[in-house]
Amino acid sequence: MSNQYPKASGNRQAGGGARPSGQGERKGGWNSAGGGRKEKDKRYAAAPANKESTQDNEQWVEESALKGDDEYLAGKHPVLEAMKAGRSINKIFMSNQAQRHLIQPIMEEAKARGIVVQQVDKSKLDRLVPDMQHQGVVAQAAAVAYAEVDELLARAKERGEAPLIVLLDEVEDPHNLGSVLRTADCTGVHGVIVPKRRSAGLTAVVAKTSAGAVEYVPVARVANLVQTMEKLKEAGLWIAGADVGASEGFYETNLTGPLAIVIGNEGQGLSRLVKERCDFILSLPMAGQINSLNASVAAGVILYEVVRQRAEAQKKRGVTPSSPASDHA
Template sequence: MSRGTGDENGSEELIVGKHPVLEALRSGREINKIWMTDGSQKSIAGPISAEAKKQGIVIQFVDKRKLDGMAPGMVHQGVVAQAAALAYASVEELLEIAKQRGETPFLLLLDEIEDPHNLGSILRTAECTGVHGVIIPKRRSASLTATVLKTSAGAAEHMAVARVTNLAQTIDGLKDAGLWIAGTDVAASDEVYDMKLDMPLAVVIGNENKGMGRLIKDKCDFLVKLPMRGRLNSLNASVAAGVLMYEVVRQRRPL
């Protein structure tokens, strides 16, 4: 799949950890070099070494302290790769993915999800549930960093992500393309399990603390909430997104 232009932050980035590096190799992403510790576990070194050898990619064995310095504060598992920056898709490409699969479009719109761990977790679940693409704003939002790739366990290599300047205008464009926009709001009158979600759909997940912005909420065709039976009234953004994605999957199952 072709993915638009790369991240504005640079043309190269580091990929950290076994699963992110292995999935980057398998996805065909351009890998320039791989560093591994001398004592890397066979379960980690074996699959990566085999894939790198097939692609003619150089592996350099180094002391663990070098990787600690390259990826400070991250669990690198003894492997770090240098790759071309992961490129973003266009919104049109996300819709084309659904068309090529012969499936009803299903997108996620993330309204200022700021925690890279939340973004990584959402991308992982999105890939598992067959979401055709994720849309994030350029401002006040986590982007495709090494932390996001690591948290997604490599899923970000297979999930198309579009980065847009204006989320509200993007919603208008999706409506013109025939999609319904479902917003998530703890104050919504309808629970997600009471709503029909098998139409062309884009689900909006709001900011971890503030939820959706007022303009984005007003743009939604309908709002849904998750039932809360305990003393708390909200879930972590990535957990809530996961529940919603799987409800869409449930409703779209062949009878």
């Protein structure tokens, strides 16, 4: 593998066309003004029309009052990981038909943390999280707060690692975002950045798809992705975009330094301005008739190549590679 980084694209030059290996090549710090303000997703229930009975109406009032600024987590893994991560949980609703040996870990964790567990009919869980596979477990939890971009960089510094951040360019499918978060957790990514507009947010579907990884991978939400890329460059990171037809070989590119990887949306890939601001473009080899990969799959392939290259670099320096998953094992 070559030690040389590819030429920078757009208006930016990288040392006469060759990018040196190692960490901290860029100078400067992060200025978080204008992006990454902490927010919460809020859900509001609308009163159903033509109530057939007073009992139904009282039931609706009770369930609507639960929503407020909180959200519902559905499924065994998301609920269990939320508790382990210390997320504020008001109450857990458990199906009275759930098999005890499957829900025992949740019961034990809830008891240890003093969280109320209420046995309810499965139909109530269906109403709380319609169109979701809740596996007989639903939790009323505080909404996930978005992180600041400088918090993502601080995580890398605290671990003594070269920053590794994923940026999603208008990825609107919550299942894709959840899958990216799951892979990001497994590969030691320090955080994910999404734009405020035309992007999936941190919803219950994302939490379910991520299998609880949303509790461990901070997500920053920014007003302008292009401006954020420029600020990441000022903080010392190099920006690699994933796109079809790039001239740079994927496996021949040095990915061991401070890096931010940009993944495009499900249909159009990288937008023009985002692509122009990338220092270089990575192209995954395609041998079949379909010339593109799902966004979360592309992210997984690239991130594990980063893991492989960084592990090899550590071995050469005589350092024992660490496991990304060990941080919250």
